[in-house]
Amino acid sequence: MSRIHSTLIALLVGAAAAVGLSAAIHTVQLGQKAVAAPSISVHDLSARKAKLAAWHHSLHATLAKRPPALPKLPHFAPVAAPQAPPPSVATAQPQVTYVHAPTVVQYKHAPAATTTTTSWSDDGSGDGGGGGDSGGGD
Secondary structure, X not given: OOHHHHHHHHHHHHHHHHHHHHHHHHHHHHHHHHOOOOOOOHHHHHHHHHHHHHHHHXXXXXXXXXXXXXXXXOOOOXXXXXXXXXXXXXXXXXXXXXXXXXXOOOOOOOOOOOOOOOOOOOOOOOOOOOOOOOOOOO
16 A cells, blocks of 8 residues: 555544534533523522412322222022033044154264275286286287
């Protein structure tokens, strides 16, 4: 990377950081303006406190009262539940039994490696001697 490229990248990163910083400062200033406490006159504040005190007093007075006694429940003769006819064979749901298939494990064996050594020759005689594909005749 050349020096000009690295300088341009550094300037772009610096400009992005400056824009981000100004956006953050602007956001914080907006939040401070929105949180400012509203101004309430002393007369309004004292009126609200008086209403709150009156409500608090009425709440405690209501809690101090005992609720009236509940009326007695009427007693009725027990009623037998109607007997439903037994379900017919056509409407009865068959019982579902889930049966899992047995696990199948297959072993694949690699072919056995041969450990015997054989001598190899070009003429196919297998004696290790001989001079190639002469075939024995001229």
